[in-house]
Amino acid sequence: WQNPRAVTYREMYAIPAKWGTAVTVQAMVFGNLGDDCATGVGFSRDPATGERAFYGDFLVNAQGEDVVAGIRTPQPLSQKAAIEDARQQGISESDRLPALEEVMPALYKQLTGIAARLEKHYRDMQDIEFTIERGRLFMLQTRNGKRTAAAALRIAVDMVGEKLIKKPEAVLRIAPEQLDQLLHPTLDPKAKKQVIAKGLPASPGAASGQVVFDPDTAEKWVKDMGRKVLLVRIETSPEDIHGMSVSEGILTARGGMTSHAAVVARGMGKCCVSGCGQAKINYERHEFAVGNHTIKEGDWITLDGSTGEVILGQVPTVRPTLNQDFKTLMGWVDEVRQLKVRANADIPNDAKVAREFNAEGIGLCRTEHMFFEADRIDAVREMILADNEQGRKTALAKIIPMQKSDFRGLFEEMKGLPVTIRLLDPPLHEFIPHKDEELRDLSAKIGVSFERLKRRAESLHEFNPMLGHRGCRLGISFPEIYKAQVQAIMEAACELLQEGYKIEPEIMIPLVGHWKELKFVGDYCREEADRVIAEFSKKTGKKIAMKYTIGTMIELPRAAITANEIARYGEFFSFGTNDLTQTTFGLSRDDSGMFLKDYLENGIYEKDPFASLDQSGVGQLIEVAIERGRETRPGLKVGICGEHGGDPSSVEFCHSAGLDYVSCSPYRVPIARLAAAQAAIRHPRSVLKAKAKARKK
């Protein structure tokens, strides 16, 4: 009542301090007065598997703490469990500990009866504590029991079968985050582990591997030598993709929950620990130090991306399977859900995973990720390093067919579901090598002098690339780049349409802050798209009825507050909440790792705003943008494609704010679907609308 948090809380909500807090006074019972006494804990169903069987431990002549203190070995409650435990531990039937069912059968019967009654009353699996004082049973406490994800699923599905609960209630019973346990390998809970450092839990799952410090070694070790590796980097950049894709997991010293490493790892379904500042990485010596430990290249470590732990050596992991319970529950989830769930996918293989998790489309295809493929990066670099429009066009002519085949692959994989393609977003220097030797190689390849390349590379340098020459700003300076991308998209779409596919590409223009940017870029993109359609119709001698839409990211505060103007030129909105969070807070996701812990420790941020949407700040801008956007364009389609699309509380916000869909990493799709269903059950949109209407009056 007097601690600073409580005081602040009262201040905020104007709760008078003099009200005080309540105290319950209760008689005590004793389980340690002799051998006719006992104490124990029980679960009305198995908290590990969900099996419908009474489960728990007890101790004769003991008090509550003794059961959990680990001094004496507790005995199972049921005879069946006692026999099973003994069998597993190789103890003979005569030596095994007796069950409560055997020692005090009448009381056991009474206890299971009470447990069943409590379960029926609370309509959930109960975790109960009891004491037997001189042959009389006292119930100390009952509460809903904690359970594994698998148990949660089974219990929820079973209880619907038992008519204890209805389907929506079953849906509410699963914590969305818990599903991660079912989708990714986890550390074997029984295995020993020596944690040497802790970073941010950037991408869930667990993996062991031999440490490597650069992507080329990673590739060589995996492809040529068949090793399992973990890539350890100070930070990652798009140039590391080939190494990341072959690694079991990624560890970085810098970067937050939405750093490059984190985003890419989540997209790939790989575990990642980011922002592990304790790890002092030395690239020259091929080693990193944590406290007294020095980990050299080739040493084994294990990462737990769900906790952020870095562990010495190899720890066994458990790979889960998705059972019938999962499918049943996700079926109910999709029945009640009002928010659509799409996936962020850049290449056909991502799209395949997304479809397997029942994504309803692609909400974000980052075209630049295609640029890094080995067979095209040189053409991309040639384009960037060109001095003039003609030079860029020559290089683009090489890139267009490749991008076209990428888009074909994506469209084919998505079988008519909507696909939103974002035009080039990152600053061009991200594609250029930084080291002189790499520049020399490139110079030989593309026949431009090293000095000229070096000068051009230097001229592209930016102090704050996140706020630099990127997004639609590229499209304004170099229209030929966006035009080439539109050409590739529309050619792929026209071909597939003719082959019988249902297709309607959504072309997305990033980093718009002013309606004039969107008009300028949108105008020439439409012109280009129409040109491709007309040419295709002419070539094939058949009029192609190809629809497409051009929309924009809303990822800058200025775009949000002027959304009424922007909606005049954008046919859909997609909130890029990573960037919107960065600019609303003035906080770089790549650098915030350095001091975010100070914020969390001092209670200044309750959660990392890059992991969970800041509803009171960024959320206000989203609400304003939707309201103003739909004022101009009623029924405007609005989605979100930032990393928040896979965070349950952010998904709930998106539901309530009236978005049409969220889009997230393929591996987060089931989590987002569940979170969306829960939001729809808790806050049906019909009720939200009525409330909004009432507020306006």
Place this chain on the structure above:
Amino acid sequence: WQNPRAVTYREMYAIPAKWGTAVTVQAMVFGNLGDDCATGVGFSRDPATGERAFYGDFLVNAQGEDVVAGIRTPQPLSQKAAIEDARQQGISESDRLPALEEVMPALYKQLTGIAARLEKHYRDMQDIEFTIERGRLFMLQTRNGKRTAAAALRIAVDMVGEKLIKKPEAVLRIAPEQLDQLLHPTLDPKAKKQVIAKGLPASPGAASGQVVFDPDTAEKWVKDMGRKVLLVRIETSPEDIHGMSVSEGILTARGGMTSHAAVVARGMGKCCVSGCGQAKINYERHEFAVGNHTIKEGDWITLDGSTGEVILGQVPTVRPTLNQDFKTLMGWVDEVRQLKVRANADIPNDAKVAREFNAEGIGLCRTEHMFFEADRIDAVREMILADNEQGRKTALAKIIPMQKSDFRGLFEEMKGLPVTIRLLDPPLHEFIPHKDEELRDLSAKIGVSFERLKRRAESLHEFNPMLGHRGCRLGISFPEIYKAQVQAIMEAACELLQEGYKIEPEIMIPLVGHWKELKFVGDYCREEADRVIAEFSKKTGKKIAMKYTIGTMIELPRAAITANEIARYGEFFSFGTNDLTQTTFGLSRDDSGMFLKDYLENGIYEKDPFASLDQSGVGQLIEVAIERGRETRPGLKVGICGEHGGDPSSVEFCHSAGLDYVSCSPYRVPIARLAAAQAAIRHPRSVLKAKAKARKK
């Protein structure tokens, strides 16, 4: 009517295209039918000096174009001017050109009569065109005449004396930007100049000097060799300050209107041309190339910071003086002004300039600028490079007395006017040398190994420093730094209060985005301030009645939209519109120079948003913040301390938005005062309030 701009404009304002545009059909008169014909232009007062004398040129037997085409030499209108011209050009009285007054005396009399009547009618100096056809005078056109700043002042003041106009009208007659002509040296308009490049007009004034490429050479050449230099840098950083302060002007290849070079130069009242991308600077060779020209160290060039021109060689400049007209008009300005005008000043000398320009306080003292002084930078670096709080405290103990004496100087100079001091804002790596040799020097000085320094320096590196570990984030990670600054401020204030000064420091916490940041930092700052006051009272045996306020910058979108929460913990707001523009647009002022020209050329931005406040985007956030801030704290004092505080149209916005003051570079203070007065005349706050009230109903 059909050009794209007109079409877009009509679209925006729903003006039907079929309305068409008007055409005037007029009879023609001829001044070239013989020697009884003539044509000419005249000014009802001298447009160069403002003197009340009819002034102009004519040609006998000519049409309008002939006067301006320069083929024939036009003749003066008045006899007095004709005599004076001949005298100046050394032409004898008999050889000189005759005046209209002499050739056609009756028509001249008629013309002056008409000019006087037109001036009286339009109540402003008239620029007229006339033609005489066969002895008959026709007036072709009259309009308000363009004039120099000096003439504008004189005419406005004279016309009040002549009761032609009233004081407020006189105030409206001067374009605020024109005042720059009176406050800074300008190029002699008669001198020849060879412009070799053009950058951004980042800080007004003109100067010639010998080119140097690094601040140390600048200092040596000026201090030891008595030369005049111009500092040429790819970009400047706080480490260049000593070189900038001795240079006549600064030229940078990168950076926009609010880049470091631009801001510092304006603060120093020096000319600066920034973002001159055509200049290819080569530090190694000590030269820069522009087109075919190569300028070496020591070569003379001239900069015009009002136009952005870079000129070969030396061009003479003219230094203006502020005359009685200026003082008279600025007196009227201050009578009607409702917005206060403060100056941004970091050191006592800046404060002195600010006072000379009648600033009403200091709106922003950037304490970090004191950190770069030669006698303290090493202690600052020691503080930054310390591994722990104790190390930082030891170094801070050396810094506190120096900061205290800085603050004393400022307070003394401002003689009781309010002074707002911002606690440390930039990321710490700005204070650390980047080159290995400098790090080695530092290592020897402060006795910390080079390797450790290098490691620490690297660990401070940020990808996007503008969005990094800076502002109040430093105060959250390292409370001891802000506490030391508060101690220095309050000790200085207590001493001066006791010496009889009126003093009430305003302590400003930068980069707040969340109310919890402000509460956390504000709480310990108040504690520290109260501790100093209590100790001072105890030491002097006299209770010190020292008032102070703690407020915050509003420079992040999140701060603006949650201003109702932030106002609970901040006693004043100051809009940092540079940063607010950066984050609202997601646009780095240091990098935008690279592509801003594409935006301006394509009409996407009408003005550089760092030079003139973006009223429809950033302005909305300012209005929201004021409204919400004052909901929580009625009468909340609100100012602006970004570079926009000196931009006339931004000042008008600040007046209308209900700010209490603007704060700008000392040299912009007269401009801001004039702009504020004009805003008050055009939109009196009483009228604005009535309108707002009517809107609410």
